[in-house]
Amino acid sequence: MWRRMSLxxxxxxxxxxxxxxxxxxxxxxxxGEKFANEVRDFVEKxxxxxxxxxxEPSR
Amino acid sequence: MKRITIxxxxxxxxxxxxxxxxxxxxDVKTAFFQVPELRGFEKxxxxxxxxxxxxxxxxx
Amino acid sequence: MSRPKVAIYWAASCGGCDTKIxxxxxxxxxxxxxxxxxxxxxxxxFKYADLEKFADREIDLTIINGAVRxxxxxxxVKLLRRKSKVxxxxxxxxxxxxxxxxxxxxxxxxxxxxxxRKTLTTEPNSQPPKTETETEDGVLTLPKFYNTVxxxxxxxxxxxxxxxxxxxxxxxxKALELFVAGELPPPPAFVVGDKSVCDECPxxxxxxxxxxxxxxxxxxxxxxxxxxxLEQGFLCLGPATPSGCGALCPKANMPCEGCMGKSQDVVxxxxxxxxxxxxxxxxxxxxxxxxxxxEIPDLVGTLYRFDLPxxxxxxxxxxx
Numbered sequence: 001m002w003r004r005m006s007l008x009x010x011x012x013x014x015x016x017x018x019x020x021x022x023x024x025x026x027x028x029x030x031x032g033e034k035f036a037n038e039v040r041d042f043v044e045k046x047x048x049x050x051x052x053x054x055x056e057p058s059r
Numbered sequence: 060m061k062r063i064t065i066x067x068x069x070x071x072x073x074x075x076x077x078x079x080x081x082x083x084x085x086d087v088k089t090a091f092f093q094v095p096e097l098r099g100f101e102k103x104x105x106x107x108x109x110x111x112x113x114x115x116x117x118x119x
Numbered sequence: 120m121s122r123p124k125v126a127i128y129w130a131a132s133c134g135g136c137d138t139k140i141x142x143x144x145x146x147x148x149x150x151x152x153x154x155x156x157x158x159x160x161x162x163x164x165f166k167y168a169d170l171e172k173f174a175d176r177e178i179d180l181t182i183i184n185g186a187v188r189x190x191x192x193x194x195x196v197k198l199l200r201r202k203s204k205v206x207x208x209x210x211x212x213x214x215x216x217x218x219x220x221x222x223x224x225x226x227x228x229x230x231x232x233x234x235x236r237k238t239l240t241t242e243p244n245s246q247p248p249k250t251e252t253e254t255e256d257g258v259l260t261l262p263k264f265y266n267t268v269x270x271x272x273x274x275x276x277x278x279x280x281x282x283x284x285x286x287x288x289x290x291x292x293k294a295l296e297l298f299v300a301g302e303l304p305p306p307p308a309f310v311v312g313d314k315s316v317c318d319e320c321p322x323x324x325x326x327x328x329x330x331x332x333x334x335x336x337x338x339x340x341x342x343x344x345x346x347x348x349l350e351q352g353f354l355c356l357g358p359a360t361p362s363g364c365g366a367l368c369p370k371a372n373m374p375c376e377g378c379m380g381k382s383q384d385v386v387x388x389x390x391x392x393x394x395x396x397x398x399x400x401x402x403x404x405x406x407x408x409x410x411x412x413x414e415i416p417d418l419v420g421t422l423y424r425f426d427l428p429x430x431x432x433x434x435x436x437x438x439x
């Protein structure tokens with residue numbers, strides 16, 4: 001799984017999308033605190049990166 | 060002043076346009092050949108692995 | 120009874136597709152006898168002004184090869200769409216963007232700046248061309264060079280697709296013969312085989328295999344054997360590519376480049392092939408994963424060689 005994610009991250013980076021926007025975490029249903037912390041941390045990270053810019057075709 | 064436009068140039072590989080301006084006597088005063096195409100191989104091949112060039116270049 | 124009218128146009132093209140139409144050899148003579156070719160710049164002297172004179176939908180079939188990446192190409196393909204009953208996209212560039220589509224990793228300014236000012240052989244004081252140039256006698260015009268390379272279906276409606284770079288003459292002949300006989304399938308339709316290149320490839324796999332190292336053609340040569348090239352560790356796109364070409368490249372000891380595009384049941388081919396790469400490579404530690412990534416230096420160029428414009432991500436995001 002990490003192999004696919006790392007390849008996808010490399011592709012995103014090559015196409016100008018910050019690789020930090022892809023995060024994969026293993027959390028089970030009984031790890032409520034861990035889940036909340038991960039999400040909180042990821043939201044902070046995304047806020048610092050700003051809105052996602054996808055490729056916009058233009059003439 | 061008459062203007063003759065030949066667009067597109069045909070029966071060769073590639074795109075071309077010819078503009079000819081004639082003077083009052085109907086003789087050619089100026090003539091221009093333009094190439095209205097660019098794909099940019101010079102740029103998008105940069106940074107690629109060297110073995111890719113043998114695959115990309117024939118597509119010019 | 121008048122013969123059906125056929126127009127053939129090249130947009131951002133290399134001329135290979137037109138050459139392959141000619142490579143249908145003697146079949147072309149039958150086709151040329153059955154139709155009226157009304158526009159074909161590589162072979163016949165019709166002008167854009169002649170196209171303007173057609174009534175809407177007067178042309179029975181227009182075949183367009185090449186991607187759309189400047190304003191003249193967009194104008195002409197839209198003009199041809201109005202004047203035609205049926206439009207077919209011929210070749211990887213028209214079907215999915217093709218090799219020129221790799222330019223979607225750059226903006227127009229980046230490309231023009233490098234090409235017209237900075238290559239080793241560019242003259243000093245050279246400037247990129249302008250869309251309008253004043254001369255003593257009149258204004259000369261050139262099309263606008265776009266930021267984006269578009270595949271043909273991204274600009275106009277397209278009924279038929281004949282992929283390949285170049286498309287195999289057998290598929291071109293088949294499509295034209297069906298057209299002449301009035302037996303084209305209901306659109307949209309892709310003129311390809313219904314399997315993958317692997318099924319046409321004579322090479323052999325040893326059942327389930329692993330790839331411990333992705334090999335580059337720059338440093339490794341394929342074995343003189345009948346072994347599957349993917350199994351040997353080369354990034355052969357055969358499994359991700361529809362059949363129809365007869366697996367020409369693997370037969371010549373070269374890994375499939377994927378020029379026949381993606382199969383229609385896949386949304387994004389690069390994303391799908393990432394799964395293939397990952398599932399074959401037994402990397403577990405961070406170090407092993409890094410080694411795998413280093414072995415594929417240009418992921419985008421390898422996985423989207425012919426179809427970057429039609430992929431989900433489509434191009435490189437411009438830095439603001």
